[in-house]
Structure formats: structure tokens, C-alpha cells
Amino acid sequence: MTMERSLLIRAVAASILLAIAPIILSVPVPPSPPPPQPLCLSQYALVNQACSVVPSANNRTRPNAPEPDDPLMQYNREHHHHRRHRLPEAEECCKWLKEMDDLCVCELLVRLPPFMRRIGHAYTVTVLDSCNVTYVCDGQLGN
Numbered sequence: 309m310t311m312e313r314s315l316l317i318r319a320v321a322a323s324i325l326l327a328i329a330p331i332i333l334s335v336p337v338p339p340s341p342p343p344p345q346p347l348c349l350s351q352y353a354l355v356n357q358a359c360s361v362v363p364s365a366n367n368r369t370r371p372n373a374p375e376p377d378d379p380l381m382q383y384n385r386e387h388h389h390h391r392r393h394r395l396p397e398a399e400e401c402c403k404w405l406k407e408m409d410d411l412c413v414c415e416l417l418v419r420l421p422p423f424m425r426r427i428g429h430a431y432t433v434t435v436l437d438s439c440n441v442t443y444v445c446d447g448q449l450g451n
Contacts, residue, residue: 348412355408359401362435394438402439414445 417425432442 346409346412348409348415351404351408351412352416355401355404358397358404359435361397362395362401363397365436395436398436398438401435402441405433405435405439405441408441408443410443410445413443417445 413431417431428446430442430444432440434440
């Protein structure tokens with residue numbers, strides 16, 4: 309009698325399991341969250357703010373810098389011409405460019421007209437004589 313009872317309990321348990329299995333399997337599983345993306349807008353803003361005060365390569369004088377014919381400037385040019393003078397503004401710009409995520413740069417560049425962009429390419433930004441920063445785009449953006 310115990311053997312029959314054991315089989316009956318197993319049969320009932322199996323029936324219950326088969327009855328509720330479709331209910332358990334129909335419960336939606338929440339999708340896994342997407343991988344974290346860099347905060348590109350914040351990075352663009354930081355780089356833009358830091359690099360906007362760097363003088364262009366054609367005009368390397370700093371705002372509020374002494375005039376080129378200032379005797380002190382001529383002395384500095386004559387006696388220190390062998391040194392590279394790095395501007396603190398350029399150093400700050402380089403610092404933030406190095407922090408920028410490649411994905412942010414690639415997402416920005418993919419918006420360029422097709423004749424101006426290359427998919428699967430490395431882009432190098434040069435800031436005066438201070439630094440070169442290279443961003444690598446793997447070509448998966450801009451289908």
C-alpha cells in the first residue's frame with residue numbers, strides 16, 4: 309500500500325508540475341539592461357569648454373598676452389627659443405580630450421557627410437604642440 313501511495317503522490321506532483329509549467333514559462337522575463345553607455349553630452353561639453361580657449365595654430369598668442377613687439381617678449385623669444393612653451397589652456401584641453409570615450413567621438417563623426425568620414429578608422433586630434441589624441445572607430449556605427 310505504501311508503494312501505491314508513493315506512486316500516487318508522484319503522479320499528482322507530476323500532474324501539478326505539468327499543469328503550472330505553462331503558467332511559469334509565460335511570465336515575461338524582464339530584459340537585461342543594455343550595457344552602460346558613456347555620457348557623451350557631458351564629455352562633449354567638458355572638452356568644448358576646455359578647448360574653446362586654446363588659441364588656433366595660426367595664432368598662438370594667448371588672450372591678454374603681451375604684444376609681440378613688447379621688449380620682454382622679444383627677450384623671451386631670443387633667450388628661450390629652444391624651449392617649447394606649453395600653454396596651460398592646451399594642457400587642460402589635452403587632459404579632457406584624453407578622457408573622452410572613443411564611442412562618443414565615433415558617434416559624433418558618423419554624422420558627418422559620407423565623403424568626410426571613414427568607417428573603421430582612427431582619428432587623431434592634435435592640440436598645438438601639447439598632445440596628440442587618437443580615437444579608434446571600429447566601423448560598426450553608421451550602417
